[in-house]
Amino acid sequence: MKKKWFSFVFLCLALLYVTRPVLLASLKGMDLSKSDLDSSILCDTCIGLVTTVRKLAKLHVSQELIEKAAIEYCEKSGLADERICKLIIPEFKDEVLYVFDHTALSSREICGTILNDKCGSTYDPFNQQWNVTIPGGKPPIKPYHPPKVNITNRILHISDIHWDPQYTPGLRAQCDEPLCCRPPLPNGGPNNSAGAWGDARCDIPLQTVVNLMEHLSATQDQFEWIYMTGDLPAHNDWSQTRSGQVDIFNKMIDLFDQYLPNKPMFYSFGNHESDPVNSFPPNYITGSNSISWLYDAAADNGGFYSVDYNGIRIISLQTNYCNKQN
Known part of the structure; x- marks a missing residue:
């Protein structure tokens, strides 16, 4: 049971990280340049995910229900549209569940690792400074003198x-999906359509x-x-x-x-x-x-x-x- 609960947490947090640009882009009219707003959104979402997962854990849910719940959360929270949610969850599900079933990290450590920001008291176990004592002390530095050669490589x-x-040229170059200028997006307007040779937004x-x-x-x-x-x-x-x-x-x-x-x-x-x-x-x-x-x-x-x-x-x-x- 504990594995299923951990798996769903990790799956949702991985989804949160992958769809982070979509979530932020959906907040139209808001100043997203400030890191505190970014952190607040991600932290609140993480708290909501963990709370939901704990409730699901008591129901002894299966992996199929885990996937269904993750897709539903993705859609209702606005992390991505319905089509993206139904594709991205199965794409990452098997690997994420495998990793989480074999990890020694706690849920707090996983939050600190995936959410690349200061979310309360989160902890990143992979970004810590360790002091390692070298037996015999530091060896003397021997200056390196590269050989002189008359070779120039370009x-x-x-x-x-x-x-x-x-x-596809002509389709919308700015959209609510993580990647635009491609089906099933409709044609764009004069300032919002994919060019023949490309678009900086795609x-x-x-x-x-x-x-x-x-x-x-x-x-x-x-x-x-x-x-x-x-x-x-x-x-x-x-x-x-x-x-x-x-x-x-x-x-x-x-x-x-x-x-x-x-x-x-x-x-x-x-x-x-x-x-x-x-x-x-x-x-x-x-x-x-x-x-x-x-x-x-x-x-x-x-x-x-x-x-x-x-x-x-x-x-x-x-x-x-x-x-x-x-």
Whole structure:
């Protein structure tokens, strides 16, 4: 019973964090630049969630009812519209329930971790200063003198393309959903419609990515190789699938191969490559919650590795393990 109660708390708090921009954007006419207003809204919502969960816990609810209750709370609290709520809860449910069933954190510690603000007496166990005594004391510092070389490397660094396959010119560019310029939104007005090449309020269409590739192909004499540091998919976190993430990855890699076939590319994952977003379980997590599906799909083109190239060592680190939202 305790696990079910914890699971629902974590599920709702994760939902609260993911849909936080939607919640704040819905407060039209209010000054959201002040952190105290932001904190107050999130704290009040958290208190309401915990109170509701304690009542549900006494009813011995099932996971199906947990999901239904989370969707209903999402809709009634205005965290997102009905369509988003019904998609985002199932998207995160299985992983969130698994994590919460295996965590040693208390509910107060989870609130302090997920709600990135000072909410009463919340406590963040991952943001504490520890003093570690080094046996034998601190070793002497030996200045490093790099070798002198007459090599100049020009490197192209690309990150956060965020291609949206559903981007549609003419649709609303400003909306109440976390991501606009895509179905099922209606057409927008003169100052609120997606442009042919993109909109700063949305992710970008494929033709803009292709135009970028054409430009890079025409100017490729200005760089020797490429660093690609991920975040290829769009921000539609509520409706993504593993197969869809792999398709986007493969499509982007194919474009680089097509337009820059002679340029070596070194790729690292961003936090948006996973499904759900920000989900990079450690290697000992196996089965349906494993991240091996992504690593296997990208094994020939990227990952986390160390390689010697053109006189330097290139190291790709899995920094998503350190992401607080992971």
